[in-house]
Amino acid sequence: MMNRTVQNMSLTLCTAVAFVLGASPATATPTITGVDIPPSPDLTYGSTITITGSGFGSKAQAEPILYDTVDAAYENGVLNRKHSQLSNGDLILNTNENPDSIWAGPSSTAFGASRVQVTSNRPTRHANSSEHYYFKGFNGFVGKPVAYGGQSGFDTPADEPQLYVSWWYKPKYSPSLYWRIDPLNQDGIFVPGEKLAMNGISATFIGVDDEGMINLVFDDPVNSNDLKGQLVRGSLSNATTTFPEVFKGGGSFGYLGPGSQKYLRIREDADGKIGIALSWTQMHQTLSGYNTADVLVNWKKRVLEGDRWHFMEFMIDTDKGIFKINIDAQPMTSFNFDPKLAFEGEWSPTVALLGLNGKVGHLQESDFDDIYIDNSFQRVIIADSKNIQEARYIEVQYPTSWSDTTIKFQLNKGSLPKAQEIYAFVSNRDGDFNSEGYPLCQDCLAPPARIEMKVD
Known part of the structure; x- marks a missing residue:
């Protein structure tokens, strides 16, 4: 039960993990012993890679709950063809406006918010991406994935304790440094x-x-x-x-600082008043839960550089009472809470909001892409270092089959340079990864060529 609280032959590939939760004694740490790469002159986008080894653990569903590249969206492994037909300028509608929407609760225009739209005429994150999400203003988001919570967004399974969320985000201006003055x-x-x-x-x-x-x-x-x-x-x-000398607040004149701007909101129930309700903002994280009026605050933050893509990762395990956040492959915070804050018997944590939800950034612009949501920490990631602690770039991969000893995934190199050596990591359900990244490249995996020696 759930508890509550807050394309190149010399290319080397790797999967990486960004979060590590303590492994239980009964769970083996993943070990990769081999990889199988298609016989192709290039490691191309979408190529199927097979990883073999041990300690990956069983996974009820290989695919994540939602993998939304905007170009395509896979809900529990099934392509949403209607979503794939969206094109430049199309607005992201809720399920009342569009029954085929993958998001039950995207932003509307209420309270000055902006509709999120599909864009194909802005700079993309990488060469194999043609579309992503965009909005202009201080408040815009997607939320309530139908793949997990149905048409309402909150009809989730009961008592699934884990939630993993990652996405790429590019604010034109750093939310932490944005001000307005009269x-x-x-x-x-x-x-x-x-x-x-x-x-x-x-x-x-x-x-x-x-x-x-x-x-x-x-x-x-x-x-x-x-x-x-x-x-x-x-x-x-x-x-x-x-x-100005005075803070404007509700007044008619003054200055306004960054305030609190949410990147992510996690909830169990629709109103966020019974079960877990957690917000990750540019300045802190807040967490409330079942049977308490108290709000826990974790004053940890990292300033996002403007006009640059950032990899955002969030994990929560309500059974263990912990959430973790990474930005750009580096740990930002880890926070423990009482597992009793989770409401038992009805819901599981889900994504209520993902984007930017603030008040100050009237001329802000936000691009975001490649949203990955799952109710398990098990995943495959590629990274730019065989030591995950030294990685500065990671990219979540899309798994298509999963067993304790074999995983298949579709390759997405993202914006990694062709000549960049990359390594593979697999996470088990505890969030633990193989200790050293496994290189994935055709020339490094082939046996060495026979050397002919001639002695006179």
């Missing part, structure tokens, strides 16, 4: 993209939004006490304004 004694007109200087602090002018507020992004985290009353000057325009 102009005060402004002289001149600022130029979009120019640097702003104030009290030795540097920022970039984004633009003026529909409420007349100046939108800017700082180079580094700042404290409002170092900004209040300071002259703000544009490096190109020489325009000036004064940073």
Whole structure:
């Protein structure tokens, strides 16, 4: 039962894992002893790779609950053909608007939010991707995968304790550094993209939004006490304004900092009032649960660099009472909670929101892609290092068959360079991976060529 709380022959391939939960004594650590690669001049996108070894564990369903590359979406291993027909500019609708939607709860236009749309005319994450999700503004998201929760999004199986979620996200501006100010004694007109200087602090002018507020992004985290009353000057325009002395809040004038901007919301029940309710924001994580009014707060964060793709990973196990977060293959936080916070007998944790849910970023732009959701930590990933702790790039792979000794998956190299050596890792249900990545390449797996020696 569930408990609650908060294409190149010399290419080398590897799978990696980003999270490690303590293994139970009865569970073997995965070991890879061999790989089988199709006889092809290139390791191409979609090639079927076979991994053999031991300790992979059994898996009720090889495929994840949802694998959404936007170009295609697989729900429990089945291609959603209607989703695959979406094209540039099509909006992501909920199941009341579109019964074939893979998302029961994407953002609408309520409260100033933006509809998420499919885009094919923006820069893609990698060469084999032609479409991804995009929205402009401070609030847009997908959520409530039908593949797990049905048409409502919350009709999930009962008491599945594990949830693994990963996706790629590119904010145009770092959510942690995004501010808005009302102009005060402004002289001149600022130029979009120019640097702003104030009290030795540097920022970039984004633009003026529909409420007349100046939108800017700082180079580094700042404290409002170092900004209040300071002259703000544009490096190109020489325009000036004064940073307001007061926080705007619900008032009519002042400044607004980044606030709390959610990347991910996890819930068991639809209202988030009975079972697990967890939010991962740019500034912290909050967690509430069954039979308590208390909200646990974990003040761990990492500033995302703007205009760059980031690999986001989240894992929760309500039986063990732990969640973990990684960004760009590196651990960000691990947090323990009381397993009794999970509600037993009715639901399982699911993705209620994935995207960006805030208030400040009126001129923000968000691209996201390759969403992978499963109720098991078991997975295959490729990485740029045979030592997972040293990996700086990982890519989740799509498994098509799974046993304790053999796994087949479809290759996705993402944006790894062709000459990049990559290695394979397999995770068991405890989240443990083989200790050293296994190289996957045609030339390194073939037996050495016979050497003819001639002695005179």
